[in-house]
Amino acid sequence: MDEQTTLLKGKLYAACEEACSSDPDRLFTQEDLTALDVIPPKDIKKLLQLIQILTNERLFAPVHLHSGLAWRLRPEAEAAKYKQLTSHDQVLVYEIIDAAGAEGAWQQDIKRRLNVQDNALRKALKELETKRLVAQFTTVENISKKMWIKANIKPSSRATGGPWYTDQFLDEAFIEALQSVVMSFIKNRGSYLSKGERGARSVSPLLPKKGVINGAASEAAIKSKKRMADAISKDDTPAVAQLAKPRKAIRLPLPAGYMEYPTTEEITAGIQAAEVAKGQPLKQEHVQELIDVLVWDNRVEEIRMGSRVGYRAVRITKQNPSLYSKPGDEDFWEPRSNGLTTVPCGKCPVFDLCEEGGPVWAGGCEYFDQWLA
């Protein structure tokens, strides 16, 4: 290797380093490399030689793309690590683990790709581990898989499961707590809390209304006639009676066209401000996951506000009006029910067998016995 080549090699590497300073994962194709203006144009032989040298020195890592071959730059410190490797197996194994990056490489996968003996692989891995070049870790996607990763980087969020996982286990308590925070935030911002105090007031003004003559004469007249028109009209009592029952504090829907239902950004900001998840910085996409789950749970619905999407609680008047639910609290003070949820048949484990004259039948049904008792 003459001096000029060494110089060119240094120059090329420096140029590449500069070119990918903003994006360390940038790949260089042959065209990219010629475009760096280091090598005289059309001198493909030289380029080939340089790439060969750089690759041998582990400063370039070849990558196979659909469009052809490309190279990724490897920092000199990383390249130096290859010099510590003593055996051929070690080099091969380390190459694979290096290429896998933050995702990590599965031991079975390495074995399959290298087609080496199990013993040899285990030996190589052990040696690499003692040199503190690689480390074993587990991914949440499959806890039983033996995964290897370069010792100096952390597993990707896919492998660790993001903020929802603590030590490879889904942190359900954490998720639940966060959900209730999101829920109370949505409830608070998207509804109107009506206190129970107005019980007496809401009844009395109704009654004199009909008798009022001045000002509302036309109205009274129309109403009374309207009832006549139906010949025998229903009495007004049910409606009045309904209003007369004592009111607890409930939440009321906001007028249509309300534009301030909380959006995902606002909920994220709210959670950050409340500092409920200090150790785990929650990004917007994580909060979105929480909201999605609440939507699927039928606790929250999305509402369009022009181009933005906000969220509000469903069945707002039936929601538990207090903002902070204690564990074990019902979300709704009146859960929905229908015929099949109340009749014993709805949950009967032997419903399919049930038949007049069969082993299970309505007359001898113990669920009915319990239910009717």
Next chain:
Amino acid sequence: MLVTKNAAELCTLLVNELYGQLPSRIVAALLARGRSQVRDLALYTSLNPKQVRHGLSLVIQHNLVFYQTDHETANTTYEANPRAAYHLVRVGKILDVINRKYGLMAKNIVNDLLMLGHVEIAEFVRYHKLKHNRKKATINGEQNHEYEHEHDLENGDTGDPFDDDSHYVNGNGTTHKTGEDTKPIQADEIFDTMAQLIAAGVVETVSTTMFQSPQDLKASVEQECMKEFPNGIRGAKVTAEFDTMVKSQIKAIGAERSTTKRKLQESALYEPSNIKRRKLANGAMSNGFAGDSGGSILRDEPNTVVRLNFDKCLVELRNQKLIEHAEDFVGETTAQVFAALLASLCRKVYRCQYDQHTIMTEEEEETYFTGVRVTTEEIFEHLCPGVDVSTGIGTASEDDIDIRFSEKIRKYPPQIKGSHLQGTLDEGDEIIGSDDEDYDHSGERPSGAHVNGHHHGSVTQNGVSYNGNHTREGQLSRTEQIRQMRQHLLILAEAKQQFVRHCGQNEWTVDFGPLVQQLRYVELDTMIEDSFGRQGLRLTRILREKGKLDDKTLPAMALMRKPDVHVKMAEMEMAGFLEVQEVPRDNNRAANRTMFFWFFDEARTLKRVLDNAYKSMVRCLERLEVERYKKKNVLSVTDRRDVQGKEEEMLRGDVYNEYLDFLDIEKRLLSQVSKLDDLVSIFQDF
């Protein structure tokens, strides 16, 4: 109506419950064997032809069976009408809703109509008068033997098993107490109320074509028309001609059926041009009809045969259900406004569902294809005066409300897109991007009144500060009330379920199809959440939204632990709510080389749930039968004429307690049946 085994069983049980064993055996045989002649029926039921004919006359009386006589062979075949048989389960609800909407008198009339099946008006009036006036004189005295085969039923408020109210189940005669307290019923009143019911469509006049099934009717019309085309029907042009001919013939039948109704509608009742006159007359009349009203028209045609129109009753029941749902999702006051909207909207709606056999009149066709709409004013007219429209909505600062969105006009109904709960709501936007800016300006308030109006809004909401200012509220101007009522309508329009569509300037409509579809999913969700918890609901809703998913993606989306997901999925698959598809990755089909995709088959699940509801109803009724058998000692005593109505005095203490126990059980089982019917209605009939 798809007649499954369970549905057929249910129909038989219902007929048995109301009309006894003979008709139920005939209905059962017809349901199981399809259309049959008398001699076949005699064979199937092991009855002699005389008994069969006797039974058939009863079931035909109640329209539980269609018949068709072939012109050439003169053979008559009979065919079950499962819909009518199923309707029997709703009798109690129908009476209830009629009572609420049209009053007690109407309810009594409908009640008697249900017992008589179809009947001539003159006959009916005689019967009704006799029954109710005599009841007053003698307490539940002897039965009227003039109507032999109904005599079980006349007694039948006792046995009428479909009322939820306790006093109905028990109620020997109590049902009519309120109606009997003053003066004997006049024939005029009966005629007038009947006229009102016919005009509203609750009662319909019967023509001979109604005893044929719609399919048969169409076939016979086609046969008639065929005679006009001796050369047969070939080619597009002739076919089109033939089709129009058939259509016009069928329409003529529809028109003929509704002649009386139209006449009555035009006469005095619902024509807007007559409203003023009616109102003036009402000042003096106690019962709301002027001299030339519908009653007199009916009196001139005493031979008109009438019967209850279940289609219209279903519309009323549907309204009831929708109001309940609106109350559940939005709130009480809003539900009352919705009730007013539905009441005014459904004057023109005579049935819930249409298929190709439905015979429509011109008017119905028009409303069906263009949809009905009502104005804000009309809704306000129907608003129950006791409703305080200022309640039930929270307050928000004016700045936070964008009237362009709240008042947005949607000219076209949303598309039913499979079943996704998401997505249906804003469908309209995408289709008609052009009228994005189209909104109802009437919701805007002039800037001068702005401050005042807003101020007022806060008064009615927060109230506390203004306590004691009742008089002021009593004087709320009509415009202000309408404005507040509109707010409720807008909330209904904005709701995810889209109860109401704001379809034009101050015009409103309800898209029943998509709305009911949403309710189906609401009920399904309720069931899933009840049986499999919140997480089960979450998983099924994910699948419904995303389609097929493998068991790796699902836990990540649901934020659940994988084993938990698997347990839940397996549970739901066992219960039939979910299905799984296996896709092998290679030829070995080994389990670990197979991908499993979960999915939610909506159509199948809905069908299955419907059938389960039928089956549960059957089980409840069967259980009731068993309970009756268990208590037969007591019941045989209470069945005695001299005991009925005064059980408490006549029975020994312990026997009476046992009787009360039985009534409690009966009540529970029957109310359960009626709840299940709510479900069936939503899944099938609305």
